[in-house]
Amino acid sequence: MTAVRPLGPEQRAQAWADLAAGDFEVLVIGGGVTGAGVALDAATRGLKTALVEARDFASGTSSRSSKLFHGGLRYLEQFDFGLVREALHERDLAVNRIAPHLVKPVPFLYPLTRHWERPYVTAGITLYDALARFGGLADPMPAQKQLTRTGARRLFPALKPESLVGAIRYYDAQADDARHTLTVARTAAAYGATVLNSAEVVSFEHAGGRVVGAKVRDVETGNEVDVCSEVVVNATGVWTDDVQTLVGGRGRFHVRASKGVHIVVPRDRINGETGLILRTEKSVLFVIPWGSHWIVGTTDTDWELDKAHPAASKADIDYILEHVNEVLSVPLTHADITGVYAGLRPLLSGEQESTSQLSREHAVARPMPGVIAVAGGKYTTYRPMAADAVDAVAEDVTRRVPPSVTENIPLVGAEGYAAMVNSLDGLSDRWGIPRFRAEHLINRFGSLTPEVLDLATDAPELLEPVPGAEEYLMVEMVWSAAHEAALHLDDLLARRTRISIETPHRGVESAEPVARAVAGVLGWDDERIASEVESYTARVEAERRSQEAADDQEADAARVAAPDTRAVAVGRALG
Incomplete structure (x- = not known):
């Protein structure tokens, strides 16, 4: 890696000059983890790349997740084995090679409420561990451990004795999503990408039936520049359809926003040494250790209101408290809550009525010449999403593009x-x-x-x-x-x-x-x-x-x- 470039006021001024002066091969719109990942993938393939974000890096979905790098245990029940396998590989890749300073293993308990659940859940977690190990990396996560009720409550004394008959301990990983996304963007900059936040695309340039660039406005000053680019990548998550409308023409897929709310409580409010994963009638509820706090969530409901600032209501918070208190011997109350945050999942629109049943697979499409759209997926799989998007970009640029190398590119701060x-x-x-x-x-x-x-x-x-x-x-x-x-x-x-x-x-x-x-x-x-x-x-x-x-x-x-x-x-x- 070349020297890590500061992203400060001086570099910002230079980046605007570079944006106005340069003919780019790839212009990425959207500074969430997917857009940052696309910029890093493109830059490390030797493509002249720019990344623009209208607000701040990770200001949308990518700072408001459950902060987990995980395979998605519940997707096994939906037979999404490929998705789970891919996500587990990415989890272990992040922990072991790409971002060991940011992505850390964390143990979870899966409480069992009926004795007959043990063989069923054991089979699922055994498959989960096996998918991680199949063709996996060195130093895999610890294997599952069967626990009695007493053993489970020794690790998590806050659990009501009557709320479980036993448990299974397994491992996943977690990260500060906003810091991780920022680090992906900084790594892209270290490999030569021009990276800017507060840089809003306000229109697109067309020529010969294709998109050849965009007009970008400095949100801080109002100044505008015209950016020439062979390909534009729409990686804007829940704004995918809005950007496609701005481009003109119909998109190849649509994105539906699902709101997920989390609460944050002090660590001393719940007596436990591991995380918890709890089944609800709609999805799952996580209780996740977070430094001196716990993160508890999430909800899963349609959201069609303001996308920039999704709001958590009292009903959302009550839902989380009601479900977590079903298993806690000392109930949480509103007074215990330190923080609340709400984020929007960008789900590919499907036929199902429930957002919790929509696939977390991602999609890449070419809605018109010069435009690539990438959406869906989950935070953990940002890197293969980005690689697929740049593979599609390769068909539209004028020179040969080598394969993705990001599997072997440590993020800024990982080396040493x-x-x-x-x-x-x-x-x-x-x-x-x-x-x-x-x-x-x-x-x-x-x-x-x-x-x-x-x-x-x-x-x-x-x-x-x-x-x-x-x-x-x-x-x-x-x-x-x-x-x-x-x-x-x-x-x-x-x-x-x-x-x-x-x-x-x-x-x-x-x-x-x-x-x-x-x-x-x-x-x-x-x-x-x-x-x-x-x-x-x-x-x-x-x-x-x-x-x-x-x-x-x-x-x-x-x-x-x-x-x-x-x-x-x-x-x-x-x-």
């Missing part, structure tokens, strides 16, 4: 990660920070951690915790502004870190100190600092109101009432 872990004590001593803080940084930045800490060489105050969010250091905020394309307070508190869902105040107490810390990097004066804090506070207040609303319509009305930091014109978002 193991050595960095072995140097934890030295890192801790060098900077005078506790070992747990050094470990926290390494599991977010990998081998780039010394560069992050170098920002504090002449500013030791940056090694202080973020006010109101002591799990993070102020140096992380400045690094995100200088190197990770953060342009707004919302980017920093909701995606570069997860303060917006991990603190009872949801980031409001941290907002002004963080804004002042990054002001020098981003060129903010006192007026801009006040504006950013005000906008962020309004976002939090709107989300809280939406979560008290009775239904989707009321929740949506409450959420969209907050002013938007990015004035995106098309369909309120292409993020």
Whole structure:
């Protein structure tokens, strides 16, 4: 890999100049994990590539998932063996080779409610493990373990004794989805891709019956540039149909949005050492360990309202609490909830009435010459989705395109990660920070951690915790502004870190100190600092109101009432 390029204000200005001046072979629209994956795949095949995102990287679905890298145990019941096998391979690839600093194994319990379930569930998890091992990588996940009721409650004392007769422990993996997506985009930039957020496609250029580029608007300034490209890739998830309408003509497939809501509660509210997977009448419910918190979710309902800011209603939260409390000896209440987030799954539209029954397979199509659309799939399988999309791109560009190589491309921070872990004590001593803080940084930045800490060489105050969010250091905020394309307070508190869902105040107490810390990097004066804090506070207040609303319509009305930091014109978002 070439040197890791910072994505800061200077590089942003250069990227806009490159966008206006260059004839690209591939222009990718959409900065979620799929679009970032397409940009990385294309760049590592030697294609001149640009990636544009109307809002922020991972601002849509890719920051609002269950944060799991998993095969999808429930898809075995739908006989989607190919999908499960592919996802398990990607899970193990991420853990072992591509992103070991970001993607970590995590144990789960599958509680059994009837004795007759054990052989059935055992067969399913045995197949799950076998699919992972078939042609798999070295260092597979630990095999399943059969547990009695007593053994299960030893690992998860919070379970009601009467809620299970036994359990099976198995392993999957998890990651901070927003940080992972950003890292994929940064890796694409390291391999030469021009990468921009707050860059909205407002129209497409046509010539000779094909698309030959697009007009891209800088959401921050309003300036527009014309971008020439041999192929445009529509990787906009739930906005796929909106972008196709902008292109003109009919799409080859349609995308249906399914809302998934999660709640976040402090770790001490549930006494357990593993995750849980619970069956519901509609789908499954996960209880996932998340640092000093638990993530509990998800719901699965149709959503046809605002796509940029899907809102969780009180009904959604009540559904999650009702189902998780069926198995917890000490029930969770609304007062226990630290954070709530809602995301939209981009499902390929089918004949079924229920979104929970729609396939998580992905599709790639060429709706018109010069345009490739990719949609569907699941977060874990972003890499093969991207490879398939670039395979389709290869048919439209003027030169031969080699096969995908991303299976062997570590993400930024992965190279040297193991050595960095072995140097934890030295890192801790060098900077005078506790070992747990050094470990926290390494599991977010990998081998780039010394560069992050170098920002504090002449500013030791940056090694202080973020006010109101002591799990993070102020140096992380400045690094995100200088190197990770953060342009707004919302980017920093909701995606570069997860303060917006991990603190009872949801980031409001941290907002002004963080804004002042990054002001020098981003060129903010006192007026801009006040504006950013005000906008962020309004976002939090709107989300809280939406979560008290009775239904989707009321929740949506409450959420969209907050002013938007990015004035995106098309369909309120292409993020």
